[in-house]
Amino acid sequence: MASDIKILTDRINIPGIETFEVYRKNGGYEAVEKALKKMSPDEVVEEVKKSGIRGRGGAGFPMGMKWSFLAKPEGIPRYLVCNGDESEPGTFKDHYLMKNIPHLLIEGMIVSSFALGATKSFIYVRGELMYVIRILEKAIEEAKNAGFLGKNILGSGYDLELVVQPGGGAYICGEETALLESLEGKRGNPRNKPPFPAVKGLYQSPTVVNNVESISTTPWIINHGGDEYAKLGIGKSTGTKLISASGHVKRPGVYEIELGLPVEEFIYSDQYLGGIRDGHHLKAVVAGGSSVPILPANLILKTANGEPRLMSYESLSDGGFATGTMLGSGGFIAMDETTCIVRNTWNFSRFYHHESCGQCSPCREGTGWMEKVLFKIEHGQGKMSDIDLLVDVAKRIEGNTICPLGDAAAWPVGSAIRHFRDEFEWHITHPHEATQKGAVFSNESILV
Amino acid sequence: MSEKIEFTTERLKKVEEIIGRYPADRKKSALLPILHLAQEQYGWLSSATMDYVAYILDIQPVEVYEVATFYTMFHLDPVGKHVIEYCRTGPCCTMGGEDVYDHLKQKLGIGSNETTKDGLFTLKEVECLAACGWGPCFQIREQFYMHLDNQKIDEIIEDLSK
Numbered sequence: 001m002a003s004d005i006k007i008l009t010d011r012i013n014i015p016g017i018e019t020f021e022v023y024r025k026n027g028g029y030e031a032v033e034k035a036l037k038k039m040s041p042d043e044v045v046e047e048v049k050k051s052g053i054r055g056r057g058g059a060g061f062p063m064g065m066k067w068s069f070l071a072k073p074e075g076i077p078r079y080l081v082c083n084g085d086e087s088e089p090g091t092f093k094d095h096y097l098m099k100n101i102p103h104l105l106i107e108g109m110i111v112s113s114f115a116l117g118a119t120k121s122f123i124y125v126r127g128e129l130m131y132v133i134r135i136l137e138k139a140i141e142e143a144k145n146a147g148f149l150g151k152n153i154l155g156s157g158y159d160l161e162l163v164v165q166p167g168g169g170a171y172i173c174g175e176e177t178a179l180l181e182s183l184e185g186k187r188g189n190p191r192n193k194p195p196f197p198a199v200k201g202l203y204q205s206p207t208v209v210n211n212v213e214s215i216s217t218t219p220w221i222i223n224h225g226g227d228e229y230a231k232l233g234i235g236k237s238t239g240t241k242l243i244s245a246s247g248h249v250k251r252p253g254v255y256e257i258e259l260g261l262p263v264e265e266f267i268y269s270d271q272y273l274g275g276i277r278d279g280h281h282l283k284a285v286v287a288g289g290s291s292v293p294i295l296p297a298n299l300i301l302k303t304a305n306g307e308p309r310l311m312s313y314e315s316l317s318d319g320g321f322a323t324g325t326m327l328g329s330g331g332f333i334a335m336d337e338t339t340c341i342v343r344n345t346w347n348f349s350r351f352y353h354h355e356s357c358g359q360c361s362p363c364r365e366g367t368g369w370m371e372k373v374l375f376k377i378e379h380g381q382g383k384m385s386d387i388d389l390l391v392d393v394a395k396r397i398e399g400n401t402i403c404p405l406g407d408a409a410a411w412p413v414g415s416a417i418r419h420f421r422d423e424f425e426w427h428i429t430h431p432h433e434a435t436q437k438g439a440v441f442s443n444e445s446i447l448v
Numbered sequence: 449m450s451e452k453i454e455f456t457t458e459r460l461k462k463v464e465e466i467i468g469r470y471p472a473d474r475k476k477s478a479l480l481p482i483l484h485l486a487q488e489q490y491g492w493l494s495s496a497t498m499d500y501v502a503y504i505l506d507i508q509p510v511e512v513y514e515v516a517t518f519y520t521m522f523h524l525d526p527v528g529k530h531v532i533e534y535c536r537t538g539p540c541c542t543m544g545g546e547d548v549y550d551h552l553k554q555k556l557g558i559g560s561n562e563t564t565k566d567g568l569f570t571l572k573e574v575e576c577l578a579a580c581g582w583g584p585c586f587q588i589r590e591q592f593y594m595h596l597d598n599q600k601i602d603e604i605i606e607d608l609s610k
């Protein structure tokens with residue numbers, strides 16, 4: 001049974017929690033005291049390893065393992081860069097966390113930078129969130145005045161400076177090497193790997209890039225121990241996860257859940273999304289941000305084997321891409337029977353085409369093709385052969401690009417056709433009906 | 449004569465502080481924050497403004513152009529007093545964003561990438577603003593407007609037209 005334990009959002013509704021004073025009174029910065037006074041950097045790394053926490057930015061790579069890969073050549077600075085680019089459609093949890101409880105991220109940055117031996121660390125935030133950048137800068141100023149940042153923090157001999165860097169509007173800058181290019185004042189073109197950032201990252205120095213939510217979890221891990229964290233969650237999906245919920249649910253918003261919560265409970269319980277809006281039925285869910293495969297209602301609630309689907313890395317991907325999906329960034333988009341899957345798929349493909357940096361031809365050309373063909377189908381000008389053409393273009397992009405944006409563009413298209421092929425066909429056989437405003441074809445048998 | 453491009457004294461101080469954030473040989477990292485400052489002052493980035501930023505950072509103007517054209521937040525043409533950046537991405541559409549957008553266009557009497565005759569509003573379509581569950585939404589400069597519906601659109605536009 002998943003509990004309703006909160007470790008990131010437990011204090012988020014306390015009035016004034018965005019100020020140093022209130023945050024401090026409510027247990028804030030105790031992890032910094034503990035780490036800097038009583039622990040060695042390696043001991044901090046060890047706790048994070050034991051916690052089993054996986055990166056919350058989308059890829060789910062074990063955080064402690066990433067930290068242990070960081071190269072440590074003598075005489076070269078190391079960097080920690082926090083990824084607050086948050087641009088994956090459906091995802092708004094980092095926005096929520098940073099604006100409401102900025103000191104949690106600052107505290108996490110101090111503990112994490114100490115563990116990695118970084119003395120200058122960056123928080124890269126998408127430029128559209130300039131107001132959040134100002135909130136973070138104010139919090140940094142407060143922490144500095146209280147002696148938690150700057151030279152010789154708490155008399156430990158450890159120095160740290162934090163810089164908040166704005167992006168300029170580009171989804172691709174969420175990809176970690178594009179982010180580093182952007183931070184160096186360049187276009188956000190992803191780099192070829194290897195070398196990986198752990199060896200050559202920011203300014204050619206060893207660098208760790210972690211998501212806002214990942215870093216914000218480290219204070220709890222330090223305070224309570226990695227083993228305690230690992231007790232939460234289910235299997236290799238340890239801990240809690242922030243889920244950004246949007247779409248046709250009664251209560252959209254950001255929810256912290258213990259991993260392992262049944263999807264059905266998440267959607268229908270009043271504690272979470274409260275169900276689908278009145279008089280409507282669930283048709284489909286994109287469970288982990290726009291990049292992950294879309295699933296029809298029946299397959300999001302239960303796996304192909306009839307097991308209840310859980311909110312965890314493993315359960316959501318059960319069945320592979322044939323019948324499963326991914327937890328991704330936790331952007332949970334619920335759609336009822338009024339949603340046109342073709343239109344939504346076209347919308348996403350336009351997004352990826354718009355956001356492709358254009359370096360690799362399969363991505364640049366493929367995303368353009370998919371957008372064009374989907375536009376034709378959506379506007380009643382499609383041919384039956386277009387459906388297989390889309391599948392073919394998606395396959396040609398997958399795995400043939402410098403960065404995973406190509407895959408992210410291909411998966412929504414491939415999965416929409418896999419599960420909703422009849423809807424694409426209907427657009428082609430009923431061009432007149434399909435182009436009426438609000439017209440939608442929904443196969444009644446898949447609605448829940 | 450075109451006006452001379454120069455940061456205000458206050459912004460010049462800010463520029464100095466920003467440059468100081470990075471290692472001395474990595475001044476170029478200051479480019480994005482300084483382009484934001486320039487757009488804050490002038491509303492958009494003319495080539496004269498970009499040349500000025502290049503001069504401040506000791507880099508070639510083309511290095512500034514190639515960056516300014518990559519990122520969608522930078523306006524490379526003059527814009528109205530209020531630039532409405534409307535989210536057109538899937539989740540917001542699911543929240544009713546398309547109908548609200550139609551209403552907004554009608555209310556302003558312009559389409560995407562156009563400016564009203566009185567120069568008050570420019571309309572731009574942008575991708576997901578990380579506010580999906582609070583959508584439909586748009587942004588004007590740093591301010592987010594969320595949970596939009598037709599009535600709210602009317603109120604906001606009328607308020608900003610005063």
Ligand SMILES: Cc1cc2nc3c(=O)[nH]c(=O)nc-3n(C[C@H](O)[C@H](O)[C@H](O)COP(=O)(O)O)c2cc1C
Nearest residue numbers: 055056057083085086087174175176210211214404
């Ligand atoms: C196209 C693309 C966009 C991404 N956007 C983000 C993002 O907005 N935020 C984020 O934390 N990670 C994003 N990532 C993942 C990062 O590359 C990286 O894996 C992550 O920041 C590592 O942090 P974590 O291990 O703590 O998750 C993106 C990846 C790709 C390919």
Ligand code: SF4
Nearest residue numbers: 357359360363401403
């Ligand atoms: S896959 Fe697309 S976004 Fe990624 S590097 Fe290639 S062209 Fe750029």
Ligand code: FES
Nearest residue numbers: 540576577579580
């Ligand atoms: S889709 Fe509009 S804010 Fe995310």
